[in-house]
Amino acid sequence: MQITAEPYHWPFDGSVDPMRTALVIIDMQIDFCGKGGYVDQMGYDLSLTAKPIGPIQALLQRVRQIKGFHVIHTREGHKPDLSDLPANKQWRSKQIGSEIGSLGPAGRILVRGEPGWQITQELAPIEGESIIDKPGKGSFYATDLDLILKNKGITHLILTGITTDVCVHTTMREANDRGYECLILEDCTGATDPDNHHAALQMVKMQGGVFGSVSSSSEVLKALAMF
Numbered sequence: 001m002q003i004t005a006e007p008y009h010w011p012f013d014g015s016v017d018p019m020r021t022a023l024v025i026i027d028m029q030i031d032f033c034g035k036g037g038y039v040d041q042m043g044y045d046l047s048l049t050a051k052p053i054g055p056i057q058a059l060l061q062r063v064r065q066i067k068g069f070h071v072i073h074t075r076e077g078h079k080p081d082l083s084d085l086p087a088n089k090q091w092r093s094k095q096i097g098s099e100i101g102s103l104g105p106a107g108r109i110l111v112r113g114e115p116g117w118q119i120t121q122e123l124a125p126i127e128g129e130s131i132i133d134k135p136g137k138g139s140f141y142a143t144d145l146d147l148i149l150k151n152k153g154i155t156h157l158i159l160t161g162i163t164t165d166v167c168v169h170t171t172m173r174e175a176n177d178r179g180y181e182c183l184i185l186e187d188c189t190g191a192t193d194p195d196n197h198h199a200a201l202q203m204v205k206m207q208g209g210v211f212g213s214v215s216s217s218s219e220v221l222k223a224l225a226m227f
Contacts, residue, residue: 003183003223005215007205010183011156012213016223022070022154023063025056026139026161026168028123029075031116033162033190036105038116041098044192049162055187055217056160057122064126066227070154071129073119074139076167077112084135084142138170146178156181158220159212160188165200172204172211182212185220 001016002009010016031037033049040046063069078085082101093100093109100109106116112133125131134143149155157180161168168189172182184204191197204211 001223001226003215004219005183005213007209008213010213010215011181013181017156018066018069018227020154021156021158022072022149022152023060023158024072024074024139024160024171025060025123026074026159026171027076027163028053028056028073028120028161029077029116030106030118030120031077031110034106034116034120036116038098038100038104038109039192041104041109042096042192048192048194048197049190052160052162052188052190053120053122055185059160059185059188059217059220060123062221062224066224069227070152071125072132072145072148073123073125073129074132074134074145074161074167074171075112075117075119076134076136077110077114077117078135080108080111080113082111136170137167138174139167140171140174140178149180155179157183159184162189163191163196164189165191165193165196169200169203169211176211183220184212184214185217186214187216187218 032039039049090100102109107114132139132143132145139145157175159172175182186201201214204214
């Protein structure tokens with residue numbers, strides 16, 4: 001069975017195959033969707049990045065019941081000595097008053113091992129689920145994600161997480177260039193600006209689905225009812 005999506009039903013090459021599919025949950029960390037974290041310290045509306053938690057949680061619960069369906073979590077963060085933090089990225093964060101590596105209410109901002117770097121409790125990984133730690137926006141850069149996907153025989157990715165216009169979109173573009181068939185879920189993603197969220201989804205739909213297709217968790221759950 002295919003998933004109802006725009007601009008084409010997903011996947012293009014047949015029915016959903018759990019053995020070849022991964023639910024990718026991108027950067028659902030305290031620093032991006034929790035109180036005292038990076039996004040909160042920057043002064044953005046935290047409800048916009050926390051909004052996907054519920055829909056992702058419901059989808060994750062169902063996916064975990066399906067034998068062979070893969071789950072992959074990603075976390076953005078840097079080594080405690082900040083040796084993997086580019087100077088321009090640190091400079092930009094400093095300009096907005098929330099410098100990466102500085103101490104905040106949730107610990108050192110975007111530093112691995114700190115409270116803010118942890119994945120929100122509602123979506124915490126369980127044993128057997130892959131966790132990708134990345135220093136940048138895309139989940140493929142400076143990580144072993146591509147190797148893990150190939151070793152597991154995964155060819156199809158359902159993308160969720162935050163933010164739609166930055167880390168999720170970058171990952172989708174990277175995946176598309178590597179030949180992975182991608183689906184992004186509108187209610188399981190969010191951005192610090194609603195217009196950016198909608199624009200990012202619209203970009204995917206252009207040119208017949210230039211990066212993949214767009215759907216929702218409800219449509220995915222309908223398709224997964226057969227398993």
